[in-house]
Amino acid sequence: MRHASPQPAAAVPPVRTPRVGRDSPLFVGSLEKGLRVFSAFDDTHRALRLTEIAAVTGLDKSAAQRFTHTLHELGYLRKDPKTKHYRLAPKVLELGFTYLRTDNLVERATPYLLEAHKRTEETVNLTELDGTDIIYVARVPSRHQITFDVVLGTSLPAYCTAPGRAMLAFMPDEQSRSIAERSNRIAYTDKTITDLNALAAAHARARRDGYALVSEEFSPGEISIAAPVLDFARQPIAAVNMAVPMSRWTLQMIERKLVPVLMETAQAIARSEGGTTDLPPLRRTRLPQVKRASR
Amino acid sequence: MRHASPQPAAAVPPVRTPRVGRDSPLFVGSLEKGLRVFSAFDDTHRALRLTEIAAVTGLDKSAAQRFTHTLHELGYLRKDPKTKHYRLAPKVLELGFTYLRTDNLVERATPYLLEAHKRTEETVNLTELDGTDIIYVARVPSRHQITFDVVLGTSLPAYCTAPGRAMLAFMPDEQSRSIAERSNRIAYTDKTITDLNALAAAHARARRDGYALVSEEFSPGEISIAAPVLDFARQPIAAVNMAVPMSRWTLQMIERKLVPVLMETAQAIARSEGGTTDLPPLRRTRLPQVKRASR
DNA sequence: ATATCTCGTATTGTCATTCAATACGATGAT
DNA sequence: ATCATCGTATTGAATGACAATACGAGATAT
Numbered sequence: 124m125r126h127a128s129p130q131p132a133a134a135v136p137p138v139r140t141p142r143v144g145r146d147s148p149l150f151v152g153s154l155e156k157g158l159r160v161f162s163a164f165d166d167t168h169r170a171l172r173l174t175e176i177a178a179v180t181g182l183d184k185s186a187a188q189r190f191t192h193t194l195h196e197l198g199y200l201r202k203d204p205k206t207k208h209y210r211l212a213p214k215v216l217e218l219g220f221t222y223l224r225t226d227n228l229v230e231r232a233t234p235y236l237l238e239a240h241k242r243t244e245e246t247v248n249l250t251e252l253d254g255t256d257i258i259y260v261a262r263v264p265s266r267h268q269i270t271f272d273v274v275l276g277t278s279l280p281a282y283c284t285a286p287g288r289a290m291l292a293f294m295p296d297e298q299s300r301s302i303a304e305r306s307n308r309i310a311y312t313d314k315t316i317t318d319l320n321a322l323a324a325a326h327a328r329a330r331r332d333g334y335a336l337v338s339e340e341f342s343p344g345e346i347s348i349a350a351p352v353l354d355f356a357r358q359p360i361a362a363v364n365m366a367v368p369m370s371r372w373t374l375q376m377i378e379r380k381l382v383p384v385l386m387e388t389a390q391a392i393a394r395s396e397g398g399t400t401d402l403p404p405l406r407r408t409r410l411p412q413v414k415r416a417s418r
Numbered sequence: 419m420r421h422a423s424p425q426p427a428a429a430v431p432p433v434r435t436p437r438v439g440r441d442s443p444l445f446v447g448s449l450e451k452g453l454r455v456f457s458a459f460d461d462t463h464r465a466l467r468l469t470e471i472a473a474v475t476g477l478d479k480s481a482a483q484r485f486t487h488t489l490h491e492l493g494y495l496r497k498d499p500k501t502k503h504y505r506l507a508p509k510v511l512e513l514g515f516t517y518l519r520t521d522n523l524v525e526r527a528t529p530y531l532l533e534a535h536k537r538t539e540e541t542v543n544l545t546e547l548d549g550t551d552i553i554y555v556a557r558v559p560s561r562h563q564i565t566f567d568v569v570l571g572t573s574l575p576a577y578c579t580a581p582g583r584a585m586l587a588f589m590p591d592e593q594s595r596s597i598a599e600r601s602n603r604i605a606y607t608d609k610t611i612t613d614l615n616a617l618a619a620a621h622a623r624a625r626r627d628g629y630a631l632v633s634e635e636f637s638p639g640e641i642s643i644a645a646p647v648l649d650f651a652r653q654p655i656a657a658v659n660m661a662v663p664m665s666r667w668t669l670q671m672i673e674r675k676l677v678p679v680l681m682e683t684a685q686a687i688a689r690s691e692g693g694t695t696d697l698p699p700l701r702r703t704r705l706p707q708v709k710r711a712s713r
Numbered sequence: 714a715t716a717t718c719t720c721g722t723a724t725t726g727t728c729a730t731t732c733a734a735t736a737c738g739a740t741g742a743t
Numbered sequence: 744a745t746c747a748t749c750g751t752a753t754t755g756a757a758t759g760a761c762a763a764t765a766c767g768a769g770a771t772a773t
Contacts, residue, residue, distance in 0.1 A: 150484075151759090157452070166516075184733090189446050189732080214573075216570060217514070217553070224461040225505065225506050251508045254493060276514060443752090448730085448731080469719080480763075483721080
């Protein structure tokens with residue numbers, strides 16, 4: 124803090140506080156902090172001690188203590204009584220997987236993804252947009268793939284991945300530009316497009332072609348193609364994606380064999396949406412005070 | 419929760435409040451309530467309005483408003499601006515899947531589960547215990563299975579499922595009895611064992627055999643077998659499980675073809691645990707104030 | 714067309730709950 | 744042996760969560 128501003132004591136900040144979003148009195152900070160504890164864990168940080176959690180999440184020791192205690196009590200964290208290490212408990216799986224069960228899109232898309240996999244023998248993904256990122260929400264892994272599939276739930280930047288580009292290409296210009304601007308545009312490879320105008324051009328081409336092709340912009344040696352799934356208002360709600368190694372595929376082969384399947388799949392999923400825009404009007408009558416069995 | 423129960427005015431509860439667990443001053447109620455919002459959603463409640471969330475979670479309207487606002491702001495909930503319906507956002511997948519990436523057991527077990535699947539052509543599951551429930555943490559689906567796999571993350575009662583029984587059978591008696599007692603022992607079928615002594619007998623038999631066989635106690639027409647994965651201290655930390663329809667399998671066939679694979683798999687996973695009890699002592703030196711890249 | 718009901722949203726005063734500083738004992742490194 | 748760091752528990756204080764309330768919109772019934 125500089126010198127106290129020479130204004131008389133009772134100076135109230137003249138700026139009008141917005142009182143919206145996180146500043147709204149409706150925002151519960153404790154919930155946000157508690158959830159931040161979850162994000163402290165990843166594949167390189169599997170077991171954390173209290174102080175580490177505090178450091179990683181930016182909470183002080185007391186706060187970390189309270190939130191880990193709470194999450195442990197609720198069964199979301201395990202604690203090794205000897206080493207005092209915290210780990211995620213399997214119960215957190217419930218959180219994530221209810222999403223897969225509640226997302227109509229995943230449910231409707233799955234048969235088409237399987238069909239596309241059968242026709243191409245390659246991995247087929249479905250992704251959705253989450254801010255400036257894409258998130259894998261469904262996946263049919265290629266047969267040869269041995270390792271188990273933990274790609275679901277992974278998020279990658281939208282601007283330099285095929286699914287992201289396919290979705291950005293089909294949304295209003297100002298919206299895609301806004302996402303591109305807000306993205307942390309890193310050059311993952313020397314082919315990564317980071318310039319805003321160049322991105323807009325890439326979007327235009329994808330829009331013209333009906334699909335996006337991204338070659339080695341995120342991982343070297345890999346070509347990724349994606350087509351958007353459009354809703355009734357022609358807005359992208361997801362993208363079908365296939366990524367193949369350049370060692371096995373050429374551009375020509377991709378355009379001839381993969382792209383047709385890709386686009387048919389995306390369109391079939393979009394059509395399957397049929398008339399239901401969002402959800403059928405389940406209840407038209409008075410709300411009978413919903414009760415639910417505990418488990 | 420807030421309102422004190424309508425006790426007579428100045429009456430201070432004479433019982434010594436334990437000040438532990440949920441009554442501890444370390445327990446953050448707001449976090450618990452916020453997480454309760456997630457559990458309001460399931461496959462039959464995919465889109466909920468504010469009032470429904472309030473009713474299902476037991477929160478009052480104001481609380482539901484605050485927590486949905488917060489979760490929406492954080493990106494965990496989507497809100498249809500027209501219908502005002504809330505849905506889970508794909509971001510919750512991140513929560514669930516970090517578990518799969520951080521669980522050493524899942525990582526180590528996967529190759530053996532794949533191997534077991536190859537040898538039997540049947541679905542192979544890995545489950546862990548969570549209180550009185552089992553939770554599916556890994557799964558290699560059978561080839562014929564068409565539907566996409568949303569079983570991961572599902573929890574079922576331990577007392578009447580093969581994985582649960584396999585794990586209960588190999589833990590100290592008082593511990594398995596405690597779990598059985600705390601379980602809500604429903605007779606899902608007319609073969610379901612709900613009596614505590616009968617359960618103890620079933621555990622004894624499973625302990626003797628080395629695996630548990632549960633026939634039609636949870637779903638009719640299905641036989642489920644499971645073997646425990648024991649840690650260095652011979653305590654069960656998980657169970658390998660296979661469930662097959664009686665239409666294709668007899669008891670004899672199961673014992674001859676499936677059980678050997680099952681037990682070998684479970685033991686191989688246990689052995690793979692090797693020397694590392696919990697986690698290698700990653701750092702022996704001073705903690706260098708962990709910093710982490712934001713994404 | 715009007716009245717009634719329910720819902721979602723926004724506001725506010727109050728106080729319980731969260732907060733963060735602190736203290737203590739244990740453990741391990743120097 | 745000494746010091747540092749960690750996990751745990753406690754407590755006073757005030758911040759931030761709370762819940763009651765009010766209002767407008769939309770739907771339904773009269």
